[in-house]
C-alpha cells in the first residue's frame with residue numbers, strides 16, 4: 812500500500828500535522844512526508860507561515876529592565892520603609 816498520491820493519506824497526515832508539529836518530532840522522518848512531495852511543500856509553506864506569525868505575534872519583546880527597576884525599588888522601599 813503506497814501512500815503516494817493518496818488524497819486520503821494526505822488528509823490524514825495533514826489532520827495530524829498540528830499535533831506532529833506541536834510534539835516537536837522530526838517530521839523529515841515521517842513515512843508519509845518522505846514519500847509525498849505535496850505534503851513536503853505544504854509543510855515548508857506552514858513553516859514559512861509559522862515563522863512569519865512568530866515575528867508578527869512577538870514584535871517587540873520589551874526588555875524587562877524597567878520591570879526589574881520597579882521590583883528593585885519596591886524591595887528597597889520595603890527594606891527601608893519598615894524601619895519605624
Ligand SMILES: [Zn+2]
Nearest residue numbers: 821847849850
Ligand atoms: Zn501527502
